[in-house]
Amino acid sequence: MRYVLVCPDDFLFRLLRGAPTQGEPPLYIVEGRALRARIARRGGAAMAGSLEDPALYRRAFRNGRETALVAVPLARRERILEALRAAAPQAPLVVLKDDARALDPAVASATALPTAAIAERVIQPELERAALRARADRLRAHFAAAERLLIMMQDDPDPDAIASALALRAFLGRNKASAPIATFGGVTRPENRALVKILEIEVEEIKARAIDDYDMIAMVDVQPSFFEERFGTVDLVIDHHPEEGPVRAHFKDIRPAYGATSTIMTEYLRAAEVKITQKLATALLYGIKSDTLHLERGGTKADMEAFAFLYMLANHNALRRIERPELPNEALEVLALGISRRQLVQGVLFSHLGPIAHVDLIPQFADFFLQVEGVEWSVLSGIVGGELHISVRNVGYLRSAGEVVRAAFGDLGGAGGHRAMAKAVIRLKEWRADVGEASADAIQHGIMERFLRALKG
Ligand SMILES: [Mn+2]
Structure with a gap:
């Protein structure tokens, strides 16, 4: 079924012409023959007439049940909706509006779509992503100078820490030789062991003095004050635990409102358009899942969004094996x-x-x-x-x-x-x-x- 797009000028055409259409291309209903011709020249299907005339809609609708998107000036809105209703009483209507006035239910049962929703869902995230992309560029430039970088996690790192460390390494375009993932404590808990074993992640267990062998140090899902070992100023701290004491770092990104560091890392990877492999997606998804108890505890909108994004990329068989350890025969x-x-x-x-x-x-x-x-x-x-x-x-x-x-x-x-x-x-x-x-x-x-x-x- 085709959509009917009602707008006196070419606003909807310019907004939606690039959007993928499912099935038939939409029909633009505009005012003025010149505009109709211009849309047609650019490959759009269009019809012109007075938007307040029901006859126009009788020509436009085929079965009267096509969904219509309406973007018209407030002063003419009621008359236009009346005309639409007269011609197609059953057509679902979506009305784009930037004013506070409610739609008159007597004229048309229609859904209001505030333009503020577009700002919130499309423009705002894009602004945030641009800011994050700029920060991502600065981070990468900083670490480019390091020959060897150490990515530190807490003792007995949990899935969120391990996934975040892997993500940081991918984000910086490094490998396990130039940026090992390390802990002072080893990996002991069964679910953490299952993660590294099934996804074949190498976690190095190091001694405190080994940190001198590295040019730069980054910490994920942990902060310098959480360690007994002393650190000078580190290069980067990305974490979601509240700050306990001053964090001495060239860069820090600490977001206590987030349910998992994996969520922050997913945002960096997406902002920098880094390819997220299936293995990395699986680890990050598990990191978010286990830190938020399946999004039940402390999960925010950001966590849900990262979760939904990673869900499409993850290996769910591997995830099942990590979450449900195999039973030995005996x-x-x-x-x-x-x-x-x-x-x-x-x-x-x-x-x-x-x-x-x-x-x-x-x-x-x-x-x-x-x-x-x-x-x-x-x-x-x-x-x-x-x-x-x-x-x-x-x-x-x-x-x-x-x-x-x-x-x-x-x-x-x-x-x-x-x-x-x-x-x-x-x-x-x-x-x-x-x-x-x-x-x-x-x-x-x-x-x-x-x-x-x-x-x-
Ligand atoms: Mn965590």
């Missing part, structure tokens, strides 16, 4: 045992797995059991190296898991967490001394008793 035996031992009491599913080889299976199965119908909490436990590990999950709108776990097991060992997930680690020696027997049944029973008491308390 894990199925443990799962079978967990299923057979499960006890569901007042919405809480308990299962004690006994001695197990992979400690990661406990939280993984705690996640899994949370999907069972009627389960609001899952409490999974197992024994690894003389310690009892307890992982707790809930569906998210209940009491804080961290609080309940501290109340239930805090007196026996390390216990804590946040709203939806928590864990406790108790030495079996402690358990025997304070609770009693450590057979599988006794442990399951003991955990149940303590947990349910803490949940009610």
